[in-house]
Amino acid sequence: MLDQTDSYQTADGRTIGPVVMEMKNITLRFGGVEAIKDISFDIREGEIRAIIGPNGAGKSSMLNVISGFYVPQEGEVWYKGSRRPAMKPFQVARQGIARTFQNIALFEGMTVLDNVMTGRLTHMETGLFAQSLWKGKAEAEEIANREVAEKIIDFLEIQAIRKTPVARLPYGLKKRVELARALAAEPTILLLDEPMAGMNVEEKEDMSRFILDVNDEFGTTIALIEHDMGVVMDLSDRVVVMDYGKKIGDGTPDEVRNNQEVIDAYLGVAHD
């Protein structure tokens, strides 16, 4: 077993660093419903970590715990070596955790560029007053932030829709814009909630490419939830499998694939 602080090389030459986030015995209840039951796992620096499971397994709840949207009744979240107190999502975002949403949450009336710029919010220091005057420091800051936004637009190849209002875009592109906004925050950990949902094969291939490139180019740690098993197995370094709020498997794609409990959960078990 690897230690918390160990790092190792993957077969394709990437370095996976020490544990950056650890979930310890998380339990989350909504009234009487236990969405997550006593789950522990960790996320290492630079890895692509997938959370999979059938519908209602508690995957999105788990992501919401990581992003600070839900506060678990039991258990601890450890981030960068210290225990994270209960926080509001914006405080979590400031710590370097950015996310995308399953059902896209962009500002529909704003252009792609403006949407991406909102991702820079956590990096802005000048106040509302200075920004409305747009002089001196505020101007310099906007220029610097615009540069970061433009690099991401270039990276995700959405230059052609830079000035297009988001409402006019097709679904697949909106997903990409959302990824761009999350990336604009230059996160330590990027949370992707079903990045491939509702896409056709070609769009899925594109998105997979972008996810791998982001991880490779920026060294961003990625935690993603996904339904499409093929995609997950190809993309991720390690996979957590959930079923009915419990963790039933954790390991490399190969280990998970051969895990009997996982097979049962996905394919069903014969009752005789």
Next chain:
Amino acid sequence: MAKPLTRADGPASVPALLHRNAEQFADAPAYREKEFGIWQSWTWSQTRDEVEALALGLLNLGVNEGDFIAIIGRNRPYLYWAMVAAEMVGAVPVPLYQDANAEEMAYVLDHCGARFVIVGDQEQVDKVIEVQEDLHQFEHLIYLDPRGLRKYDHTTLHQYSHVQDQGRAARDEFIKELEARQAKLDYDSTGVMLYTSGTTGKPKGVVLSNRNIIETAKSSSAFDGLRQTDDILAYLPMAWVGDFIFSVGQAMWTGFCTNCPESADTMHVDLREIGPTYYFAPPRVFETQLTNVMIRMEDAGRFKKWLFDHFMAHARKVGPDILDGRNVSQMDRFKYNLGEFFVYGPLKNTLGFSRVRVGYTAGEAIGPEIFDFYRSLGINLKQLYGQTEATVFITAQPDGEVRSDTVGVTCPGVELKIADNGEVFYRSPGVFVEYYKNPESTADTKDAEGWVATGDAGFIEEDTGHLRIIDRAKDVGQMANGSLFAPKYVENKLKFFPNILEAVVFGSGREQCTAFINIDLTAVGNWAERNNIGYASYQELAQHPQVLATVKSHVEEVNASVAQDEMLSGCQVHRFVVLHKELDADDGELTRTRKVRRRIIEDKYSDIINALYDGSDEVSTTTEVTYEDGRKGSISATLTICDAAVSVVAAKMAAQ
């Protein structure tokens, strides 16, 4: 530094032109590229520094004189510099089509024996790596955009900027060598090698000397009065001779600025931002733009639509005359100015044509309606006729003598003659040196006196001296009854309808003509939307009865027009089929420059052609398709075969 060899009347090589420009126009913009949302620009003196750094870096990597350096990627200043840098070190730049698949790329790389390949991004790197096993001479691969390439084995792979950095660092060591190599370049040394797109058979490498490039650039720039302050947008494939002459030849000669778009998708926005003064586009681009304008006008409000229709009608009436400087009444002129304010000006601005002083179209025939539309707006759109072997220019239309049915008069320095079979021959300073490693084809195309066969059939109008092209000479044939068969002539007429994207006419040696039709998905799709016609796929839309009826009416209209021409009246289309897939270069049905490959289509769709001639009403067929990444699949469909009415031949009517 030692001056490269200069002739009495000017620099004798492309690098020499660069040095001249770097001194003469030092601070004027030479190249611009939109990146990260901003137009980045380089002056002529900066350009020289960049090119020189790359050239030194290439020397550092061990480029020998006479080596071939392949260049593959979308239009970017860095790749244009690579071409000049290659020539600086005495090597030969060979630009390749970036959308070529690995197989096609392997053929060209192997044929020229490229030791170095300079590419744009990971996609091209992957293609080269895929085929490198079979390339014996290949040694180093240089890439521009490092994205996704970090994990690749870098023993023979280099980043463009690193090559430049190493060149700068080793400047003292190599600068003498670089100067010596440049000094050897003269009018007869090879400037570039361009591969023809290969309508028939394998592509051929056309070797062009500095003489070809510079003489052509000089005379064509003078012909249209190009200036140092002009701007062009470089968006057509770098492997195409036209782009080379506009973006390198003429740009270097006159010192104007070459602007590269951010990506292929942003081309129209970038076009509008730059507002080029000198613009080139194949007819297809103008057609697409016109179709888009018309579609948007269909959706516009009633008042706007009325304004547009009213003033466009006026423009069609007097616009071309005003452009050609002919007499137009004061009232008409006033109304035209009003139209300029309300319609033409804003429209030209939207299209990015506000500043166009010289515009060209070539490569295919352009529909008269399309041509007139742009000219009536006051855009000086002209036609030219040329080919790779001529370093582009054979004929062009001078200002004031522009018509849609000719390709103009001979360019300065060009001589023309028409052979007995109607084939056009030319001789000029731009005539290519040879086909690389192919003396047979060279001898077939170019005779001892320097006359080159174009492969096109045409004639010179006696009263105006303008050249008119009928068709490819080898495609012109005879029908069973002995009448002339010129498929392109009919196909062009068909393609002038916005609904028809592509057409292929058959009939050589047969009793009657038949045709394949490709619908234009943009135009027909929009029509379907406006008329509440549902369709799930291209295939379904193509076979919709109302679409077939529309296409039928187009075919019949063309038949009526073909019947007017006594010589070609036999070419009326009797039966046609609307194809279930678009003809595609990836399937080998079109060349990369989108010209129809007849023989391949005849083989591939022989079952459909048989059905066209055996009188059946429909045909079931399965077609293999190749996807962009090289995978293959197949689509099957049942196609309806339609009959079209033919018109009575004009000559007979006249005789009655």
